[in-house]
Amino acid sequence: MSLLLASPELELVFSALLLTLVAGLVVALLAARSVLTCILLMSAFSLTMALWLMTMDAPDVAFTEASVGAGVSTMILLGAALSSTDVIPSLRPGRLWFPAVACLAAFIGMALIVPDLPVFGDPGSPPSAYVGRLYLEQTPHDIGAPNVVTAVLASYRGFDTLGETTVIFAAGVGVLLLLGGQVRSPDAAPEDVSLRASAGSPVLSVAARLLIPIICLYAFYVLAHGEFGAGGGFQAGVILAAALILHALVFGVRETMKALPVGVVRACAALGVLGYAAVGFLAILNGGRFLDYDALLSPVFEAGLPSSHLAGGHHHWGQRIGILAIETGVMLAVASTMTAIFYAFTGRVSRSDAAGAS
């Protein structure tokens, strides 16, 4: 933030404007009586929050917020909204007092805490002073990845990230179980007039054909450059899923399921998590500890590799390849889980539509 705007006064004006926008969006969300309007507002809210994260110099988090909050979760909420009614029932005023008091109490509690929080970016604050400083100082020597966020997530705390990837997988399994598990490719689209009208338009089909290869490549680019800048396996997975969702949106989910069957996608989700864990076991087999990437390559082999000119020549090939391997696992797991959830929603919706029509 201070990088962006020279004077603190301007910074304050900017923060005030951004916060006004956020507050306005929240009030609008509370007032909206249509589910679809709420989804639109939440998409705009995610974008605004991502902007806020950008000003706090956290592009990794902003990246995730953008791709998940504004992209995939909009898609999934739309899928959910389609199988419910659009109008939010308004509560009787008599039932509002308890939530109102609870919210107010929580707000006052948090407001009381705020003055005790460290100033934003304070190097002396507890989270920055001890382990944070250690990470910053040791990363060039231990791991060599220029992006410390990736070094922490994928290497220092690789075991946590394995847990998180498993959580995503488990969440996907949970959603599939809740939705009934069985997803069939929807029956051939009914030839209704409204559909034929838009089916002829080449604009979207050309745009999708042109963009999908580029989006796929961009996903791999984000995966490969996670150690340099914002990005990594999670974001890459979401972007890849977005490409598949675009395909399903434009050409129909039937075509997507024909190319990538439901079973294959579900297997890939498991394969991603297994691949991540396999890297850990490979390290054990090579005589290291679980997820100890330094043990992945034998020292003789690593000595034969050209030294990498990253971060002052301290780059470890074992770390680099290990991080890339587990990030690939994360990407596969995330992309497949997102696609499987999308399949589940769309497959379900078209079945209920078919049942309603007959």
Place this chain on the structure above:
Amino acid sequence: MLAGGVAGLLVAMGLMIVRLLRGPTAYDRVLAVNSFGTKTVLMIALMGFAVGRPDFLDVAIVYALINFISTIALMKVFRLRSLAEPLARLSISREAPDG
């Protein structure tokens, strides 16, 4: 200068929210969100360029792509009440290649 630009874009985004709330049709709302997204892309590009960090621009690229996909999804839901139906067909018989 850049601060003024960022503030101006925020004002434009706020106006888009007004259109989102006023509707009246669903397509006005989707239009407002789409335009809001484009302005966000511009704003990130401006901020990223101002601080000289190319990886901010990566985020802008993702926004531009995601914004398009979610506009298509929203439009489709409002139009067809379904995410599954195709908007365009994959033609099996391809045209004769040229060049």
Place this chain on the structure above:
Amino acid sequence: MIYVPGLFIALIALWLALSGHGEAFMVGLAVVSVILSILLTMCLGLMGREASPYHRLVPMARYAVWLMGEIVKSNVAVLRTIIEPSARLRPRLAALDADGRSELATALFANSITLTPGTVTIEAARDGLLVHSLHDGADEQDEFAPMAARSLMAADGRG
């Protein structure tokens, strides 16, 4: 499958432009990624003229430069409408012929119309376009004729 090399070159170029890392390891990753992307594209059944129009890059670029000029005009026109009283707003619909064009040329034409002076393509089909414009023009077919010819030349190589 003559489109695969075109797409390969275009995607590699995009990667290198984005990445800026020229070391052998990253270039290797680039090649693997491009191959995976192309395989996915083929698996989804998208490979073809629209996914890989890069062999027409030079005429497209020439067309894009011409289009830029039109876009400048469009912004001036729309701005005047926003600033001046709404009396200037005279919306109308126009149907245009687009017979005998490839999908790519139709899409290029339709998108160009959307990008330029106060006109938006509402419906696009292989045989025609429905255009909404902010201002009354003389004859719609004449008005769009230069763009129709140029976009056809850029996408299909014939005028």
Place this chain on the structure above:
Amino acid sequence: MAEAIGWIGAVLVIAAVGLSIAGAVGVLRFPDVYTRIHAASITDTGAASLMTLGLLLMAGFSPAAIKLCIVWVFIMLTSPAAAHALAGAAFGSGHRPVLADPRQPSEDEA
């Protein structure tokens, strides 16, 4: 000279933001969804172009500049397609544009 180019760039960025605001005002003022699509999509692509050009003039050639151009290309590719999708969806679901000449038939074909 370099300073002059920098100033031109700054002016272009400000113009882009002005165009954005003007587009937003148009989206608020125009009478129906089709005219609003004009205001939003055309000023969005225009603002993106002006801003890209302005920032390039201000900073010159760099890796960030290439990415900026890629962002611009994506906006120019996706924005008209999105506008077209919206207009087509609105038309297909029965919204008819407000026309200056009421005698003109609002075509019902596709």
